[in-house]
Amino acid sequence: MVGKKADRTKLNKLTLPQLEAMASTLRQDIIKMLEEAGNGHSAGPLGLSDIFAALYFHVLKHDPKNPGWEERDLLILSNGHCVPVRYAAMANAGYFPKKELMTLRKLGSRLQGHPERTKLPGLETTSGPLGSGLSQAAGMALSLKMDQNHNRWVYCVMGDGELDEGNNWEAAMFVAKNKLYNLTAFIDRNNIQIDGPTESVMPLEDLKAKWEAFGWHVIEIDGHNMESIVDACSMARAIVEKPVVIIAHTIPGKGVPFMEYDFHWHGAPPDSQQAKEALNKLRTLGGKISGEHE
Amino acid sequence: MSGGTYIVGDLSEDKIEMEPTREGFGRGLVEAGRRNGNIVALCADLTASTKMDMFAKEFPERFVQIGVAEQNLVTVASGMAAMGKIPFASSYAAFNPGRNWEQIRTTIALNDQPVKIVGSHAGLITGPDGATHQMLEDIALMRALPNMVVVVPGDSIEAEKATLALAEDPRPAYLRLARDKTPVFTSQRSPFSLKRAYVLTPGKDLTIVSTGTMTYHALTAAEKLYKDGIDTEVVHVPVIKPLDAVTILQSAQKTGIVVTIEEGQINGGLGGAVSELLGENHPVPIKRLGVNDRFGESGTPAELLDKFGLTAKHIAKSVHAFLTEQGRQ
Numbered sequence: 001m002v003g004k005k006a007d008r009t010k011l012n013k014l015t016l017p018q019l020e021a022m023a024s025t026l027r028q029d030i031i032k033m034l035e036e037a038g039n040g041h042s043a044g045p046l047g048l049s050d051i052f053a054a055l056y057f058h059v060l061k062h063d064p065k066n067p068g069w070e071e072r073d074l075l076i077l078s079n080g081h082c083v084p085v086r087y088a089a090m091a092n093a094g095y096f097p098k099k100e101l102m103t104l105r106k107l108g109s110r111l112q113g114h115p116e117r118t119k120l121p122g123l124e125t126t127s128g129p130l131g132s133g134l135s136q137a138a139g140m141a142l143s144l145k146m147d148q149n150h151n152r153w154v155y156c157v158m159g160d161g162e163l164d165e166g167n168n169w170e171a172a173m174f175v176a177k178n179k180l181y182n183l184t185a186f187i188d189r190n191n192i193q194i195d196g197p198t199e200s201v202m203p204l205e206d207l208k209a210k211w212e213a214f215g216w217h218v219i220e221i222d223g224h225n226m227e228s229i230v231d232a233c234s235m236a237r238a239i240v241e242k243p244v245v246i247i248a249h250t251i252p253g254k255g256v257p258f259m260e261y262d263f264h265w266h267g268a269p270p271d272s273q274q275a276k277e278a279l280n281k282l283r284t285l286g287g288k289i290s291g292e293h294e
Numbered sequence: 295m296s297g298g299t300y301i302v303g304d305l306s307e308d309k310i311e312m313e314p315t316r317e318g319f320g321r322g323l324v325e326a327g328r329r330n331g332n333i334v335a336l337c338a339d340l341t342a343s344t345k346m347d348m349f350a351k352e353f354p355e356r357f358v359q360i361g362v363a364e365q366n367l368v369t370v371a372s373g374m375a376a377m378g379k380i381p382f383a384s385s386y387a388a389f390n391p392g393r394n395w396e397q398i399r400t401t402i403a404l405n406d407q408p409v410k411i412v413g414s415h416a417g418l419i420t421g422p423d424g425a426t427h428q429m430l431e432d433i434a435l436m437r438a439l440p441n442m443v444v445v446v447p448g449d450s451i452e453a454e455k456a457t458l459a460l461a462e463d464p465r466p467a468y469l470r471l472a473r474d475k476t477p478v479f480t481s482q483r484s485p486f487s488l489k490r491a492y493v494l495t496p497g498k499d500l501t502i503v504s505t506g507t508m509t510y511h512a513l514t515a516a517e518k519l520y521k522d523g524i525d526t527e528v529v530h531v532p533v534i535k536p537l538d539a540v541t542i543l544q545s546a547q548k549t550g551i552v553v554t555i556e557e558g559q560i561n562g563g564l565g566g567a568v569s570e571l572l573g574e575n576h577p578v579p580i581k582r583l584g585v586n587d588r589f590g591e592s593g594t595p596a597e598l599l600d601k602f603g604l605t606a607k608h609i610a611k612s613v614h615a616f617l618t619e620q621g622r623q
Contacts, residue, residue: 074376076373116404116405117405118405118406124376125372125376125401125405126400126401127400127401128400129396129397129400131365132365132369132400132401135365135366135370135372135373136369136370136372136373137373138366138370138373139369139370139371139372139373139374139375139376139377139381140374140376140377141373142358142370142373142374143373143374143377143379144377146334146355166365167365167366167369167397170361170363170365171366171370173361173363174361174363174366
């Protein structure tokens with residue numbers, strides 16, 4: 001039951017400074033992957049890099065050498081277009097060789113443009129069409145509850161733009177009704193979607209009040225503050241009366257100044273010159289330190 | 295296979311037992327639940343209508359009420375399947391798979407999870423509710439999906455067997471059910487396999503390929519045609535995908551002329567499937583009976599079958615016209 005210490009022995013937890021360094025590594029891998037692929041989404045994956053570093057290297061109970069481990073936590077990526085950040089995290093965690101990242105979106109690759117469970121061990125579902133991740137996570141959490149398995153946790157990462165989809169709100173009601181305390185949702189609140197700012201395409205605010213009205217406990221954090229991310233995940237595990245959604249405020253394109261805040265980078269990759277500039281910014285922490293390879 | 299081992303002896307309307315296919319599904323689901331603790335049932339606020347109430351009563355801890363939310367219905371089911379459950383997710387066919395087709399495509403078919411999608415109240419014989427609720431396009435929608443099995447039972451006994459078979463099958467599947475009471479023309483001893491179509495009455499002059507509850511009307515039409523001197527072979531197709539090509543092709547090779555009958559759109563439905571099969575492998579003249587590119591309307595099931603030319607009398611008449619047109623009589 002909740003409170004009983006979960007067996008998290010398979011987890012190799014990084015410290016906060018190590019997690020921050022890992023987030024930078026993920027961003028660099030994302031830039032290289034997208035440059036090589038020549039197409040794909042830049043802004044979302046860069047914005048989610050801190051959260052994915054925290055999840056894969058601190059929060060999740062998982063075993064990269066045994067992706068089907070029956071005691072693993074489950075991570076659903078609802079906004080499947082952000083999968084480059086997940087592939088980068090999985091490769092760095094040891095699910096597959098890092099050089100395979102360069103096959104993203106190419107013929108015959110296990111790293112499909114949008115994630116496919118049957119192609120790559122370690123993915124929990126197939127996603128891309130928006131709005132269906134939370135309900136799948138709910139089905140998983142409900143099954144664990146039915147089986148009285150309190151030792152595993154379900155995480156669902158969603159975009160904010162995809163909250164336009166009604167399926168999410170069907171799921172929000174369902175999760176609250178069934179008191180799925182073992183499910184933690186993240187909303188990547190980066191305020192952009194394909195056609196522009198979320199608040200002009202289809203306003204989401206007051207987002208916190210909406211989720212609270214649906215029966216959820218809401219935690220709002222800075223999605224680039226590693227300590228906040230890790231703390232929010234811990235707090236989510238301690239709240240059992242309600243499901244928890246973490247609204248993570250993020251900057252789209254985070255870490256690459258010319259991409260930050262610009263919705264045009266939602267679905268575009270960097271060209272080679274832009275990739276070089278982006279990698280330089282990431283390696284030097286925006287010019288604060290000198291780059292190793294420049 | 296001779297008809298005697300498969301169908302009941304007396305098909306006459308005043309003698310034959312009547313029961314809706316959904317009733318057989320309800321019984322089958324309870325039995326599947328008794329056999330396997332991983333069977334779960336999800337419903338979108340139509341528990342009694344879809345006959346999931348029997349399961350919900352016996353296994354309340356394995357029944358999931360979703361509310362009127364068909365997109366959530368199948369995606370929650372997908373998540374449960376990912377955890378080793380075998381979910382049956384039911385609503386009316388107009389909404390499931392009518393409304394939630396993309397979720398089925400992505401999270402069940404492409405994701406290859408063994409969710410059983412149960413669409414009740416399919417077809418014209420949904421009756422007075424009218425065109426909105428008479429789902430006619432479900433077979434076309436579902437047979438287009440890779441990985442998906444499509445099952446349309448002929449009667450309540452076959453629906454029960456199909457439910458039990460699907461509970462043990464690892465593939466995603468669609469089970470099409472009807473609201474109205476229909477004739478029970480098979481018996482407990484009749485064979486059923488997810489791989490097979492069945493020759494119910496052997497004949498040499500003409501093949502009728504039929505699915506679902508229309509097979510009863512195909513059989514009674516065949517009786518009329520026999521009296522007219524036309525020896526009709528009725529092939530019942532309870533599994534539209536994967537299609538039993540061997541049985542259908544053998545029959546077409548024998549008779550050289552085929553009529554398909556279904557209670558839904560012929561475009562993309564059984565008529566589409568059989569036309570594709572024959573067109574590529576053994577082209578013969580084919581006539582598709584069913585609903586041809588229009589919607590249904592309110593009326594009693596009997597009135598609608600009459601209006602759409604799907605009673606034995608109309609089928610026999612259409613067959614005669616087709617044979618004449620093809621110079622076969």
